[in-house]
Amino acid sequence: MQTLTRDHIVRWITHAAEVLEANKEYLTQLDAAIGDADHGINMDRGFKKVLSQLPSVQDKDIGTILKTVGMALISSVGGAGGPLYGTLFMRAGMAVGSKYELTPDDLVAMWRAAVEGVIQRGRAQLGDKTMVDALLPAVDAMQKALEQGGDIVAILQAGVAAAEKGRDATIPLVARKGRASYLGERSAGHLDPGATSSHLLLKTLLDVVTE
């Protein structure tokens, strides 16, 4: 598959809302262990807002759609997740601009811009036990797959695999950003909720593309 269509993007967002609703409890439980027990609730609230705004933009270009998603998240999620995921989608939308279809190059450039936005906003580094631990390896893996001539599916498969690995790698880490950092050593031994939701988002995109 050499193009990711606007339709894919709309289905991604729609499906992501379902996946986050289904994982609301789970993400919240993860956040209960090392945070304040709201990550799933926040993400679910945010994507419900996204869903309510999607109809008004779903026949626009991909950039407009993603920026709308970003704005909806920014104005409804709150907490750390809101600005971070909001920035992720805003930057993704800005990167793709008014396109209706994305090439493999566009796809990787979009994710690169998105994740750089997250890092700029939250100033987390790899290993700080945050969503960056899933996102950054994912982008690097996508880049590598692209360079190796992979198509959309191959790129996303590489990204999801890396995100999953990165997510699981947060377990032994001691958090240095976000609420979990207040736990110090006690934060080790737990999955990071943000890394988990990041993996879910990427995986949902892959599922939509391959379904």
Added chain:
Amino acid sequence: MQTLTRDHIVRWITHAAEVLEANKEYLTQLDAAIGDADHGINMDRGFKKVLSQLPSVQDKDIGTILKTVGMALISSVGGAGGPLYGTLFMRAGMAVGSKYELTPDDLVAMWRAAVEGVIQRGRAQLGDKTMVDALLPAVDAMQKALEQGGDIVAILQAGVAAAEKGRDATIPLVARKGRASYLGERSAGHLDPGATSSHLLLKTLLDVVTE
């Protein structure tokens, strides 16, 4: 036994303090069921105060001793129990005056005055599920024993028996005075804490006299 001595009275008060300490939990539990769970605590606090003041009056006349007990209770028990038991001992002390020994007549007259004081203060009637349900039958029984020529021991035995019967008779009653009255029908099925402590006080006097 035809005389109750000052020494009996001092030993009664001393022993009563021990008995109330031993029954602190029990009386409090009874009060928890239909009141505010403090009757044992209140009585114990009161008699501790009494004990601290007893040395300064124990070689005075019986009236002075009993009035001191009453004042100590009034100024340390609080709640309903404080004014009621305080009045009981104050009136008892006023009734016997400066005597150092009591005849059977004195004893009954003392209890009559004491219980009338309680009734005047609290305006409870027989059957209201209060200490009066133990005290009033006890006085009537003591009066009867006196009229039948009973000595101090016989009089007190009659009083204690009647108090015990009166105490147990509070179980089925619906309270009409004190906190328990707020329970309405729900107050039935429980022993009244005040009737229980009244019986203990009388019984302690009998024990001291017969020991």
Added chain:
Amino acid sequence: MKKLINSPETFVKESLEGMALAHPDLVKVHFDPNFVYRADAPVAGKVAVISGGGSGHEPMHGGFVGRGMLDAACPGEVFTSPTPDQMLEAARTVNSGAGVLFLVKNYSGDVMNFEMAADLARAEGIRVLNILIDDDVAVKDSLYTQGRRGTGTTVLAEKIVGAAAERGYDLKRLADLARRVNINGRSMGMALTSCTVPAKGTPTFELGENEIEIGIGIHGEPGRERIPWKPADEITEMLALSIIEDPAYTRTVREFDEEKGEWVDVELTDPPFQPGDRVIAMVNGMGGTPIAELYVVYRKLHFIAEAKGLKIVRNLVGNYITSLEMQGVMITLLRVDDEMIELWDDPVHTPALRWGV
């Protein structure tokens, strides 16, 4: 039992000490017997207003001592009425010669102890009148009970009567005002959780995971019914309607007749609320309720009052008369006239209530 105390025995005393240390400009504390009193007492020419009762209801009463409210407060042990020597010594301390008004919540212990104190004070030549507060509509039948308990109206009475005393009302007029406030005030509370008396160490009553008690007393006395949890709006409605639709309530109370020189029985009747009435509304937390929840209750109360034609002219939302750490809420509605509103608005400066100064 986990509490921020050192021991049940020292709790009341240390708490009073803390209050005196925190507000030396407002209050002083006397120990043995215990009472809190205005730092500037006695205030020349002014009738002294004294209240008191078991501890555990803070900020009431000690937190209401100060300009425009109480001259002294006598705290008993937790949930146990104070003793007459406390009120007597407090009266001696704050009486300026203009006499003393005791505001007494209607619990058998409080009533008896304050009556004894009044008798003792009068024996020393201090003029004293006692006015009872008995406003809790959860207690329906006065014939078969001690009568209604004194709850939320006590706070409003202390403010209004305190302001009147500050303005120079004489003892008789002040007692009449206090009685008028009482018969125009009605309250009802509910509990989500129990509380634990320190000396006992275990909860006063048990409520199930999903149970609430409607009509709770401020010492955890049982209420009208125990029901499954309901949304705040429904709870508010149960309490508010019980208050607003409460019929005329008649009972006999004991007051001291200065002319006759003896205690007399007085029959009092609370007139029911009528559309058009102006009211002061208090939404009072029982000690452990977040204030954000109290505002949820106030919101609904506002709409109910509106629908019933009652006009809330002033309000208090917060923890004023509590039951230790109990979670729950009490609603008080006090029908007011111009005089009471003016007195309400008068300056007050106490640890727990302050405005206009």
Added chain:
Amino acid sequence: MKKLINSPETFVKESLEGMALAHPDLVKVHFDPNFVYRADAPVAGKVAVISGGGSGHEPMHGGFVGRGMLDAACPGEVFTSPTPDQMLEAARTVNSGAGVLFLVKNYSGDVMNFEMAADLARAEGIRVLNILIDDDVAVKDSLYTQGRRGTGTTVLAEKIVGAAAERGYDLKRLADLARRVNINGRSMGMALTSCTVPAKGTPTFELGENEIEIGIGIHGEPGRERIPWKPADEITEMLALSIIEDPAYTRTVREFDEEKGEWVDVELTDPPFQPGDRVIAMVNGMGGTPIAELYVVYRKLHFIAEAKGLKIVRNLVGNYITSLEMQGVMITLLRVDDEMIELWDDPVHTPALRWGV
């Protein structure tokens, strides 16, 4: 979960509605986006002070909106930072043209959301500066964490900075004052019990029958240690000494440099307390603690401060920055100078704090 709410979804909104209905003379509430603002905003010529954060800490922040304190407060969902559109719309509403100061508690969510809001507001030509409050000494190491959390000093900063804004301080001077208040304030809290976030429905953490958490965060974040219950005096000592003996604390915060037109890193150091320092002391309940217990803590704090040569010149004892119905206490000590004391004493008139008016 038993709470006085109708549903987790409507809780924040209905509570805000209730507050607006109870205090129409003081505050108004805007919904979608949600914020509370002064009834008389914008106040001509005055810098607007805005704060906000997750709900569940009431009365902070909405209860501190009014004359002499905040111009607006932006409440998020319970324990969740508000979103930038709330602060943006609030800034538009209360900005008189003299600019806006955001007082932001140091949590990653709050920091990021307020930064975004500031950028958005500046893009519209509104002058905005952000000052962080990070005063919680329970968080020891700033290198390996988000840095210290913003807790009790927030309340004191809102009062002092609010008074300065009322006096006419310009934006730059106000930001400098706010920063100065922050580096002179230190707090630490503890919990006897957990709290339950309505949307979650079960306690945030579990504490054993006899366990307490020292150094708790205001969202129930874990503290320094979990230990068996201790008497109030010992707990007070643990908290007070952690605060008083806290060494100099240095961290880098992000502030907006108006000259450079960009965010810059600023290094700040909290100077340790010294004998002879004058302090404002706050003994703050976490929402479910009876005020009588808070006074027990204040009592001991007074003696410790005395022994350490600190002079408590003003105090607050009560529930000001809470964690829903959590039982526990937080101590805040703020080193003050003459200017801060004067500003502290200035009149304030908000739903939750009022004096001098």
